[in-house]
Amino acid sequence: MDDLSALSRASVADLVGHDRAHRRIYTDPAIFALEQQHIFGRVWLYVAHESELREDGDFVASRMAGLPVLVTRDGEGMIHVLVNRCGHRGAAVCTEERGRSRAFRCPYHGWSYRNDGSLLGVPNRQTYPEGYDFTMPELRMKRVPRVATYRGFVFASLAADGPDLLSYLGAATTGIDDLMDRAPFGEIERAGGVMKYAVNANWKLPTENYNDFGHNTATHESSYSVAKRFTPQDRVEPYELRPVDIIRQNGAGSEVFISAGVYAFDWGHSYNGSHQTGAGGKAGGLIDVENAPEESGYAEYWRLLVARHGLEKAQNVVRKRRHLSVAWPTMGIQAFFCRVSVMHPIAVDRTEVHIMTFRLKGAPEVLFRNSVRYLTTVNSPGSIILPDDIEVFEQAQRNLAAPGAGDWVVFPNGVGAETAHTEAGQFEGLRGNGMSELTQRNQLRAWQHFMRDAAV
Amino acid sequence: MTMLRDAEALLYLEARLLDERRFRAWLDLYTDTCSYWLPARWGQPDPVDEVSLIYDDRMTLETRIGRLEHPRAHAQLPPSRTVHVVTNIRVAEQTDGGAVVQSVCQFNEFRTPDLTQLVGLQEHRLVATDAGLRIAAKRVDLLTCDQPLRSLQIPI
Numbered sequence: 001m002d003d004l005s006a007l008s009r010a011s012v013a014d015l016v017g018h019d020r021a022h023r024r025i026y027t028d029p030a031i032f033a034l035e036q037q038h039i040f041g042r043v044w045l046y047v048a049h050e051s052e053l054r055e056d057g058d059f060v061a062s063r064m065a066g067l068p069v070l071v072t073r074d075g076e077g078m079i080h081v082l083v084n085r086c087g088h089r090g091a092a093v094c095t096e097e098r099g100r101s102r103a104f105r106c107p108y109h110g111w112s113y114r115n116d117g118s119l120l121g122v123p124n125r126q127t128y129p130e131g132y133d134f135t136m137p138e139l140r141m142k143r144v145p146r147v148a149t150y151r152g153f154v155f156a157s158l159a160a161d162g163p164d165l166l167s168y169l170g171a172a173t174t175g176i177d178d179l180m181d182r183a184p185f186g187e188i189e190r191a192g193g194v195m196k197y198a199v200n201a202n203w204k205l206p207t208e209n210y211n212d213f214g215h216n217t218a219t220h221e222s223s224y225s226v227a228k229r230f231t232p233q234d235r236v237e238p239y240e241l242r243p244v245d246i247i248r249q250n251g252a253g254s255e256v257f258i259s260a261g262v263y264a265f266d267w268g269h270s271y272n273g274s275h276q277t278g279a280g281g282k283a284g285g286l287i288d289v290e291n292a293p294e295e296s297g298y299a300e301y302w303r304l305l306v307a308r309h310g311l312e313k314a315q316n317v318v319r320k321r322r323h324l325s326v327a328w329p330t331m332g333i334q335a336f337f338c339r340v341s342v343m344h345p346i347a348v349d350r351t352e353v354h355i356m357t358f359r360l361k362g363a364p365e366v367l368f369r370n371s372v373r374y375l376t377t378v379n380s381p382g383s384i385i386l387p388d389d390i391e392v393f394e395q396a397q398r399n400l401a402a403p404g405a406g407d408w409v410v411f412p413n414g415v416g417a418e419t420a421h422t423e424a425g426q427f428e429g430l431r432g433n434g435m436s437e438l439t440q441r442n443q444l445r446a447w448q449h450f451m452r453d454a455a456v
Numbered sequence: 457m458t459m460l461r462d463a464e465a466l467l468y469l470e471a472r473l474l475d476e477r478r479f480r481a482w483l484d485l486y487t488d489t490c491s492y493w494l495p496a497r498w499g500q501p502d503p504v505d506e507v508s509l510i511y512d513d514r515m516t517l518e519t520r521i522g523r524l525e526h527p528r529a530h531a532q533l534p535p536s537r538t539v540h541v542v543t544n545i546r547v548a549e550q551t552d553g554g555a556v557v558q559s560v561c562q563f564n565e566f567r568t569p570d571l572t573q574l575v576g577l578q579e580h581r582l583v584a585t586d587a588g589l590r591i592a593a594k595r596v597d598l599l600t601c602d603q604p605l606r607s608l609q610i611p612i
Contacts, residue, residue: 192506194496230515
């Protein structure tokens, strides 16, 4: 008898133990379908930023996991998230990435919709049955039931009920705060294009890598060891990041990673500390904002931050060192490089990742340009770093899909060594050393929570 | 016609050196202040205010090929096999011993288990140096530059 039939009677939640996961959760299309319903159909997912929806009528195409949606702003300034599907025969109502329009017309038979999704017009109405009810809800563009924003970030949930956005984000709000508090006027805008890459692997593999300090030394040896041949740039001028100084950071060494730490909270959320080191923390592109020379532009930036927050909080803001904050299951936020990534699970063995930069209003232009450079250096499929990650995800996916290659993957590092941690004085969580697989176990726990009542 | 012939010779040599994994010799075709750019958006105007698939200066290119040669570059074990096909070469602009040369590159890469094929428009800015014609800047606009690509390890 093969192992899969033995498991078919087990509940899906049993495919995850406290420090292990069965290969099936990465490879079984039936489980992927259940995840769409039980996880992505229930959680809050990031869909757009308010700066993309400044004026009434603005819209932007987005996705919720694999579901194509339009995020629109109607005539009253209200934001809607609409499934981009015509209620008539299912074609995409809008094929533009962004724009401004009060209505959308389906290119198939010309049905048109207001930007709140309601049906506006149907051509040749006289040839439809007399009295046909065009007000039936299924004929409109389906409206995603819950939409809410946190500090300009627009989230949506496909479930009509469940925890509200703030309750769901919990400690993950501090990742957004980390970014927003660096904006001297509390305002940011989407800018700098979109980076996209794809992995032929289950979405959980790159997600488990978000806060994974255990992999840098081995996976990225071929790039950081070469980057280390170049002398680190000690001078802060001209404040432009060099790719070699970014790449070098993956070779920071075990002690740096261990002390940076990892932090885990409810609902699968987490973050890791930063391994960006160097004189004044700037070799990794981190500027000593508090002592920057006038001509850098950072001195004025620092004054604006102090004016906004007061000295003590401003110091806390610029000294905060998180590598990546994770709003599970799909969002990553890296505050000091103004970067947000969103994971799109396409199939059980296919994941697309979009990474975006933001401009902090009132911050020096070089800060934004360094964000663009950081993203180009780290997150591109053409980067010197990322192909080595993609390779291990895809190798793992192939092995996990191979019957007889082993059924379980394990996450034992740091079990039992976690300590209690309270974030921002209000979010109870755990801290592990940087090598701990605490954040991965925490993601599996959230997965198990949502999948508990699912059955194959 | 001499510039066209010289440019053709240089672009064919570039393609061949990459296919033979002679990355150092490939980099020798570039000037010390060169740039190598793969935009992430069709018609992207600049690499500074918008993300790119690749935007390398000389130092970053050296890191890039250093990685490809590294014995523990695990995503190159086994190494990629490539065939660069360069065609439609024309001199778009001729200046002071140099030229702007436009061409098409069809890039074929095999790494178990995948054959990857990409195609794009290329533009080389060539300059005359004591060592002969060299590449001061190269831009490749991939047809699929704004689609989610998986892995681009070998220069195009």
